[in-house]
Amino acid sequence: SKISVVHCFYFRGGAELLFDGVKKHQVTLPCQPEPWDIRNLLKWIKQNMLKERPELFLQGESVRPGILVLINEADWELMGELDYKLQDQDNVLFISTLHGG
Amino acid sequence: PGDRPCPRSQPRTCMKCGQSTAALVIRVGDPFCRGCFREYFVHKFRAMLGKNRVIFPGEKVLLAVSGGPASSAMVRQVQEGLSREAAKRLRFIPGLVYVEEGAVRRQSPEQRQQTLAQMETLLQATGFPYHLVHLEEALELPPSILQPGRASTSSPSGPSYKEAVDSFIQQQRQDGDSGTSLPGHSTPDAAAGATPCLPDAAQTQELLPSFEAAATATAREELLEMLRTHLIVQTARDKGYAKVMMGESLTRVAIKLLTNLSLGRGAYLAVDTGFTDQRHGDVMVVRPMRDYTAKEIAFYNRFFSVPTVTVPPLFTKRREKLSIHQLVERFLLGLQEEFPSTISTVYRTGEKLSPEPAKASSESHRCLLCLCGLDTFGGEWRGHWG
Numbered sequence: 001s002k003i004s005v006v007h008c009f010y011f012r013g014g015a016e017l018l019f020d021g022v023k024k025h026q027v028t029l030p031c032q033p034e035p036w037d038i039r040n041l042l043k044w045i046k047q048n049m050l051k052e053r054p055e056l057f058l059q060g061e062s063v064r065p066g067i068l069v070l071i072n073e074a075d076w077e078l079m080g081e082l083d084y085k086l087q088d089q090d091n092v093l094f095i096s097t098l099h100g101g
Numbered sequence: 102p103g104d105r106p107c108p109r110s111q112p113r114t115c116m117k118c119g120q121s122t123a124a125l126v127i128r129v130g131d132p133f134c135r136g137c138f139r140e141y142f143v144h145k146f147r148a149m150l151g152k153n154r155v156i157f158p159g160e161k162v163l164l165a166v167s168g169g170p171a172s173s174a175m176v177r178q179v180q181e182g183l184s185r186e187a188a189k190r191l192r193f194i195p196g197l198v199y200v201e202e203g204a205v206r207r208q209s210p211e212q213r214q215q216t217l218a219q220m221e222t223l224l225q226a227t228g229f230p231y232h233l234v235h236l237e238e239a240l241e242l243p244p245s246i247l248q249p250g251r252a253s254t255s256s257p258s259g260p261s262y263k264e265a266v267d268s269f270i271q272q273q274r275q276d277g278d279s280g281t282s283l284p285g286h287s288t289p290d291a292a293a294g295a296t297p298c299l300p301d302a303a304q305t306q307e308l309l310p311s312f313e314a315a316a317t318a319t320a321r322e323e324l325l326e327m328l329r330t331h332l333i334v335q336t337a338r339d340k341g342y343a344k345v346m347m348g349e350s351l352t353r354v355a356i357k358l359l360t361n362l363s364l365g366r367g368a369y370l371a372v373d374t375g376f377t378d379q380r381h382g383d384v385m386v387v388r389p390m391r392d393y394t395a396k397e398i399a400f401y402n403r404f405f406s407v408p409t410v411t412v413p414p415l416f417t418k419r420r421e422k423l424s425i426h427q428l429v430e431r432f433l434l435g436l437q438e439e440f441p442s443t444i445s446t447v448y449r450t451g452e453k454l455s456p457e458p459a460k461a462s463s464e465s466h467r468c469l470l471c472l473c474g475l476d477t478f479g480g481e482w483r484g485h486w487g
Contacts, residue, residue, distance in 0.1 A: 059435075065431075065434035065435045065437060065438045066395075066430070066434040068396060068399055068400070070400075070403070073124070073403070073404075074122075074123075074124050074125065075123075075124065075125035075126050075400070077125075077126040078112070078113050078123055078124075078125070078126060078132060093403075095399045095403065097170070097352065097395035097396065097398075097399050098430065098434075099353075099414070099426070099427075099430060
C-alpha cells in the first residue's frame with residue numbers, strides 16, 4: 001500500500017534554495033520492501049529532491065547538525081529519530097538553525 | 102543508541118507536569134509538553150532580567166531586531182512581559198530597530214523592498230515605535246561613534262535598582278496604576294517616510310567596496326557586525342535609549358566565544374558574550390536571550406507562531422574559504438551531536454568570565470573599532486606607541 005507523506009521543508013538563511021525555494025512539498029512515497037523510516041526518507045529526498053549541495057542538508061545518513069526535525073509537530077528525538085516508521089499523512093518538518101550557508 | 106525511546110508506540114510524558122504528552126526534548130533528555138515548555142520559556146526571560154537587574158522601570162529600551170528567530174522570540178517575550186498582570190509585568194518602554202543589510206546580502210532592489218515590507222509588517226504589529234536603518238547609513242556615522250559616550254542620566258549617585266523599583270511602584274499607585282504608558286500605535290521613525298525607501302544606488306556603491314576589499318569571509322563578517330552595532334548604538338543615542346537588547350542565543354554566544362578566541366579577542370570574551378556590554382558608555386547592550394538554545398527558540402517560534410523574516414546570508418566570493426564563524430559553528434554543532442553538553446559547557450565556561458573594566462585612563466588606550474581597552478602593556482610594543 002502506498003504511503004502519502006506530507007513534507008514541509010522550512011529553512012532559514014536561504015537553504016530553501018536547495019529545494020527550488022519551495023517551502024512546502026507534498027509527496028507520495030512508492031511501495032517498497034524496506035520500511036519507510038526517516039533514514040530511508042532522507043535517502044529518498046537526496047535522490048529525488050535535492051537539486052544541489054546535499055552536504056548542506058545531509059551528513060552521513062542523518063541531517064546535518066543544526067537542522068531540527070519535527071514529526072507531526074513533535075521533536076523527532078521523542079519518536080526514535082531515524083528509526084521512526086512513517087505512517088500515512090505524516091508531516092515532517094525540517095527547521096535549520098544555521099547561520100548563513 | 103540502544104537506550105533511545107521507542108517510536109510512537111510509547112509516547113513520552115512531560116517530566117514537568119507528568120500528564121501531557123511531551124512535544125520536545127530540552128537540554129539532555131528532558132521531555133516537556135507544549136504548555137510546560139511555554140511556561141519555562143517565558144519564565145526564563147523574566148528570571149534573566151530579574152536576576153541581572155539592569156533594566157530600570159519606565160526606562161526606554163531599544164530592541165535590535167534582525168527578523169531572525171532569536172530576536173523575534175525576544176520581541177515576543179517583551180510583548181508577553183508587558184501585557185502581564187500588574188504584579189509580574191515588565192516595566193520598561195520598548196522601541197525596535199531594524200538594520201536593513203540587503204546591499205551585502207546579494208539582494209536586488211526589488212528583493213530589498215520586499216524584505217523591508219515584510220519587516221515593517223512585523224514591526225508595526227507590535228505597536229512599539231520602530232526605526233529602520235540601512236547599512237549604507239554607516240557611511241554617515243559621526244566620529245563620536247568611535248568613542249564611549251558619557252553616561253548622563255545613570256550616574257553612580259543615582260538610585261539603586263531596588264530604590265528605582267520602589268519609587269516606580271509608589272508613583273504607579275499615585276497615578277492609579279494605569280500601567281506603563283505605551284504609544285497608542287506604532288510610529289515609524291519620522292525620517293523613514295510613509296513607505297520605506299532604499300538608499301540611493303550611489304550610496305550602495307560607496308558601501309560595497311569596503312566589503313569587497315575584505316580579504317577573507319571572516320573579515321567581512323566582522324566588518325558587518327561592527328557596522329551593524331555602530332548603527333544600532335547610534336540609533337539608541339539619537340532616539341534617547343540608554344539600553345539596547347540584542348537577541349544572541351546561547352548557541353550563538355558559544356559560537357561567538359570560540360570564534361572571538363580564534364580572532365585574538367580572548368581578553369574581551371566577557372564583554373563580547375556576557376549579559377551586559379558597557380563599552381559604549383552611555384548605551385548599555387544586554388543579551389537577554391543568551392540562556393536559550395537555538396533549538397528552544399526554533400520550537401517556541403513554531404509552536405507559538407512567532408513571525409520571522411528570512412534573508413540570504415552575507416555574500417561570499419567564489420571559491421572563498423569559509424569564515425572562522427562558520428567553521429566554529431560546524432565544529433560545535435557537529436560535536437554537540439555526539440556530546441550533547443558541548444555547547445552548554447562552552448557557554449557555562451564563558452559565564453565564569455567577568456568583565457574587567459577597561460583600565461584605559463585616556464581615550465587613546467581604546468581600540469577605535471571595538472572600543473575595548475588595548476591590552477598592549479608589556480612586550481615588544483611598549484614605548485613604541487604614543
